[in-house]
Amino acid sequence: MKTATRAVSSLTSVRIAYFGPQGTFTEQAARALAPGEDLTPFETVRLALAAVRDGAADAACIPIENSVEGVVPATLDGLSDDAPLVAVAEAILPIQFSVLTRPGGGDLRTVASHPHALAQVREWLEANLPDATPVAASSTAAAAVAVVAGEFDAAVCAPVAIEHYPLAELATGIADVGEAQTRFLLVRRPGELPAPTGADRTSIVAAAENRTGTLAQLLSELANRAINLIRLDARPVRDSFGEYRFFIDFEGHVTEPRIVDALTGLRRRCHLRFLGSHPRADRLPATIEAGAGNQDFLDAQSWVDAVLKGTDA
């Protein structure tokens, strides 16, 4: 199974907040993204992000999307509310689970985990623990903590959780969908951007007016410049029913002329929040169509400059 990670070499001696407690998948992603750094667990994504916003931590590692269950709503809302944060790196981890119980424990009436984890082992639970009621926990490792405390009978966890909690392994290597993956972000307060690599992801949140054709017009700003869209999600604004924010990821880096051109086009149409430009964990290079490369944008700008100077027409 493919594992792709990218580290940020400039992140030396910083404190990294992560969505914990110890033994989450997010902790493994944080170790891959910031090797050797001092990691501090936070109980929720929102608290990990708040630690960065208020300066208690220099960066936070949080889950953003899973290949089976989709986006992590707490992360999207946490990045679009409050002070801006930007993603500087991402990691993609393969996801398989272990089921942990108290050693010698009796009947398994409840099985707890993060809702994304429960969704990824639903069929396995129906086939193997049909009498256990699934219960949502704040994270996979929080479920293990709750099993240790006797609140639930079994936890669906990251396989490493067994190293952190005095529990027994009922099963391991579980996943209804083989090759499941989760993508994680390392986010910081706005500042220096990671350098462009040619295989980058740029992320924005667009708050557009609710009128005919708005979303099509936003996307056309990318399509007209042959910029490849790689993710589109909508989240309700929450205080006004039927209004949405659009989370748009596309290939390229904000320092590229073609991306600058697209962002200025988008910004004219709606309010934007920039969520970062950073290397893609899968290292897939950006698709560049003939006539839509950075040099084409620079050449076009040079021609306009010459027209303005009166040296060309």
Ligand SMILES: O=C(O)C(=O)C[C@]1(C(=O)O)C=C[C@@H](O)C=C1
């Ligand atoms: O609870 C954890 O261990 C997490 O890191 C969160 C999370 C998620 O948000 O999707 C991460 C990976 C798995 O898909 C299940 C749970």
